[in-house]
Amino acid sequence: MKRAEQVTFGGSRLDRAAHLRGNPAALAEARAHPDAASILMWRGKPMVCGPDGDRLAFVTTQHPVISAGHDSLIGGPILLGIDDTGPLFATDLSDWTPGDIDESALDHFVDTSLQRYPGFPEDHVFAELRQLMTRLNPRHAELVAAAKALIGWHGIHPFCARCGARSEITQGGWQRTCPACGAHHFPRTDPVVIMLITHGNSVLMGRSPGWPEGMYSLLAGFIEPGETLEAAVRREVWEESGVKVGEVGYLASQPWPFPASLMFGCWGRAETREITVDPVEIEDALWVTRSDMMDAFAGTHPFIKPARKGAIAHFLLQNWLADTLE
Structure with missing residues (x-):
C-alpha cells in the first residue's frame, strides 16, 4: 500500500540507538548530555503543551521533576533514541498523585480529564493519547507510542x-x-489483524459493547500462536460475524499502544454475505455500502459514526473510499 506509513504512529524513522542500550557508560553519558531531553508520562498519558495541545512537552534530564521520586517503577528515564536535537528519553511520573484527581474520569474509552503537574506552565497538561494522537507530528507520535507501550509493559511485568x-x-x-x-x-507486542472485508460495493463493519453510540469499525482480533495473518483474518471474521472470507492480502500496519499491540491491516473478499453475530465477541455487525460510508465520514449518516480518527480502521476506510488502497 503506497500510503502505508502515513497512518498515525506509522513511524518517523527515529534512530532508536539500540547500540547504546547495553553500555551503561554510554547511557550515563547520553543522560548527562547537555541537549538530552525527556518526555513525561503519567498513567499512560503524555504531557503535551501549546494552545492546541499538539506537541509533546520536553524537559532536560537535569530537570527537578526527573529526580522527584515519582518514577519508582522504572527507576529513571528510558532511552527512546537519538535525533538531531540530542538523546531522547521518557520518564514515568505515575507515582505522583494530583491533589484534585477524579479517579472516576480516568481509564474510560473517552477520558477528557487533564492533569497539571505543579510548577509547569498552565498549558502543560497530561492528556489521554486517544484524544490528541491525530494532532501530533510523526516524530512525537512515534516517541509517545514507544514510551506508553514500554512503561505499560514494565508496570505489569x-x-x-x-x-x-x-x-x-x-x-x-x-x-x-x-x-x-x-x-x-x-x-x-501483541499482534492483531484488522480487516477491510468487502463484498461487492459494501464493507463489513462491527461494534463492541461500550463503544460510543453509533460508532462502528472494522472487525479485528488477536493472532493466535502458529497462525498466519491470512488464517487469522478468516478465523476472526468467521467467529465474530459468520461470514466466510476467501482471498486475503496485507495493506499496512500500525503500532497501537492501547496497551501494546501491532495492528496488521488486511483486506479480504467475502464469499458469503449472511451475518450471524457472536454476542460474546461483538455487539453488532452489518454491511455498509460505499455511499453510506461516505455519509458516515461526512457526519450525515442517520446512525453510523466512523471509526475513531487516528485508528488504522479509519485510515483503511478513508483510502477505500478514495480508491487509494493500492
Missing part, C-alpha cells in the same frame, strides 16, 4: 516469569533481567 523473583530493568529500559536465575525478558 515486575517479576521473572521463570522463577518469580523481582526482575531488574536493563538495556536502557528495553529489557528486564532476573538477578536470581539470569532470565531475560523483553517488551511484549
Whole structure:
C-alpha cells in the first residue's frame, strides 16, 4: 500500500540507538548530555503543551521533576533514541498523585480529564493519547507510542516469569533481567489483524459493547500462536460475524499502544454475505455500502459514526473510499 506509513504512529524513522542500550557508560553519558531531553508520562498519558495541545512537552534530564521520586517503577528515564536535537528519553511520573484527581474520569474509552503537574506552565497538561494522537507530528507520535507501550509493559511485568523473583530493568529500559536465575525478558507486542472485508460495493463493519453510540469499525482480533495473518483474518471474521472470507492480502500496519499491540491491516473478499453475530465477541455487525460510508465520514449518516480518527480502521476506510488502497 503506497500510503502505508502515513497512518498515525506509522513511524518517523527515529534512530532508536539500540547500540547504546547495553553500555551503561554510554547511557550515563547520553543522560548527562547537555541537549538530552525527556518526555513525561503519567498513567499512560503524555504531557503535551501549546494552545492546541499538539506537541509533546520536553524537559532536560537535569530537570527537578526527573529526580522527584515519582518514577519508582522504572527507576529513571528510558532511552527512546537519538535525533538531531540530542538523546531522547521518557520518564514515568505515575507515582505522583494530583491533589484534585477524579479517579472516576480516568481509564474510560473517552477520558477528557487533564492533569497539571505543579510548577509547569498552565498549558502543560497530561492528556489521554486517544484524544490528541491525530494532532501530533510523526516524530512525537512515534516517541509517545514507544514510551506508553514500554512503561505499560514494565508496570505489569515486575517479576521473572521463570522463577518469580523481582526482575531488574536493563538495556536502557528495553529489557528486564532476573538477578536470581539470569532470565531475560523483553517488551511484549501483541499482534492483531484488522480487516477491510468487502463484498461487492459494501464493507463489513462491527461494534463492541461500550463503544460510543453509533460508532462502528472494522472487525479485528488477536493472532493466535502458529497462525498466519491470512488464517487469522478468516478465523476472526468467521467467529465474530459468520461470514466466510476467501482471498486475503496485507495493506499496512500500525503500532497501537492501547496497551501494546501491532495492528496488521488486511483486506479480504467475502464469499458469503449472511451475518450471524457472536454476542460474546461483538455487539453488532452489518454491511455498509460505499455511499453510506461516505455519509458516515461526512457526519450525515442517520446512525453510523466512523471509526475513531487516528485508528488504522479509519485510515483503511478513508483510502477505500478514495480508491487509494493500492
